[in-house]
Amino acid sequence: MNSQRRVHDIGGVEGWGPVPYDPEEPVFHDDWERRVFGLMFQVLPHTAKRPGEFRHALERLAAEDYFCSDGYYGRWRSAMEVLLDEYGHVDKAELDGRLGAAPGTSPGYRVEGVAEIDPKHLPPNRVTSKPERRTVRRELEEPSQFRVGDRVFAAGNDEMGHTRLPEYVRNVPGTVVKIHPAEVLPDSTAHDLGDRPQHVLCVAYRAKDLWGETAEEGVVINVDLYENYLELETESA
Structure with missing residues (x-):
């Protein structure tokens, strides 16, 4: 915008x-x-x-x-x-x-031009079989590097291209609660830079961690995030 x-x-x-x-x-x-x-x-x-x-x-x-x-x-x-x-x-x-x-x-x-994205800021592309029908789902041979229960945070990057990482969860610790099937990475596909499929993880955030102590008590926000957005919380120490 x-x-x-x-x-x-x-x-x-x-x-x-x-x-x-x-x-x-x-x-x-x-x-x-x-x-x-x-x-x-x-x-x-x-x-x-x-x-x-x-x-x-x-x-x-x-x-x-x-x-x-x-x-x-x-x-x-x-x-x-x-x-x-x-x-x-x-x-x-x-x-x-x-x-x-x-x-x-x-x-x-009035529209801005399509953002120029440096591919080095994206994860490597991975060869996967093309599905028979049109879908964003992909089958990856390797499992996710994360497990349910892991404490993670999303560092993100400062590229101003398309991303599905909302700023309000950036650098906030959360807990992996589910691992979804892999999908193509829109940060890449939106800019015609390949599928670069990623596992998708559901990360749970406490509202108080996101918005401070005035947030509603006991509220948890679940956010689906691509694996390349995430790092283990211990890695930031």
Whole structure:
């Protein structure tokens, strides 16, 4: 969202107010939202085919587009406009004309470029058999280097490309509670740098460790993290 803090890093950050919850909220508030949802299935197969690529398009939106009053589906619409332009299907100037918008006002004029990532900051690629169906799952011969019960922390790195590591858990100790099947690493696939599959671990964090002693008593937050994000807590000593 054009800042040094990634979009998914706003979790746990003060100043955003309470999250409204309406158990009766409809899936679509207006018909245009329904149409945007349908367009996703038409646009993404011709643009953001790689895991993480669409999310990175969302992250690159200008703040005025990401936090627009049209909300969730408005962000999707803006990201699709960006991708249609970047992949050469519909130029952003043509989009302005077709949508009846003032020239030079579409999200494509404000979006950040795709981040350049140094592959040396990513784990090595591993050869795995390609699944018969389209899936992010991969079969790895070697087991995870971690076990359930291990105390770990996620150090992360300062690259500003796509990642699924939320800032609020960075360098906070947690406990591995489950090991999921391996998946391709979106930090890599979003930038077309290969699958680099990783085991996925569910790490449990005490709310008080994340947000201090004023956090709710007894609350535990489970976060699924890729193995390359993690180090044993003893290694930091």
